[in-house]
Amino acid sequence: MTTLYELLVDQINEYLATAICVLICIIIPYLLGSVNFALVISKIFYHDDIRKYGSGNAGMTNMLRTYGKVAGLGTLLCDMLKATVAVGIGWLTFSYIGGYMAGFFCMFGHIFPVFFKFKGGKGVATLAAMVLTLDPVCFLILFVVFLGLVITTKYVSLGSVICCMLYPIVTFKLATWGTGFPVLFSFMTAAVVIFMHRENLKRLLNHTENKISLSKKNKDKK
Secondary structure, eight states: OOOOOHHHHHHHHHHHHHHHHHHHHHHHHHHHHHHHHHHHHHHHHHHHOOGBBBBBOHHHHHHHHHOOOHHHHHHHHHHHHHHHHHHHHHHHHHHHHHHHHHHHHHHHHHHHHHHGTTOOOHHHHHHHHHHHOOOOHHHHHHHHHHHHHHHHHHHHHHHHHHHHHOOOOOHHHHHHOOOOOHHHHHHHHHHHHHTTHHHHHHHHHTOOOOOOOOOOOOOOBB
């Protein structure tokens, strides 16, 4: 017969295991996210800091404008890869709940990297990889919208913000694991990325936002 003491020990062990799983889904993804590849690539290959140029953002779009297609694509792929790894760790640790948590904190680390004085990118690539890993159908819908907006307007920021606004809605319509947790984290991640684009939104309203161009590099300091 199980004693009260054994029941208490089992309960404490269960709480401890849950707490450890939650910490794994927060700390490791945040540290992975803090490895900002725009900064890594600009330092290693160009002996420079991407934050000194263009928009000052350590992300794919500014890398593309400043150093060209290879640097931009390399940044995009590496930032998406780290988010995919983070989501995988979260999923293996705590199922889909862990996946969403890990994706959010990886994105948070990308935006506020502990290794680079908490000044990183805007989280679009890491969010895209999170969506792709957790819900490929949702990613496909948002990617088509993003591509259409960028092709027609040449504004990456506009495509990013509109897709972030649509993300919680599409997640709500498509969620197969229950709507509560996926919608909550999709809303949180989207809100953070939109907030990080606040200056872009001001420039869009003032018609001063830079358009994307694949034809030339633009290494102008801020």
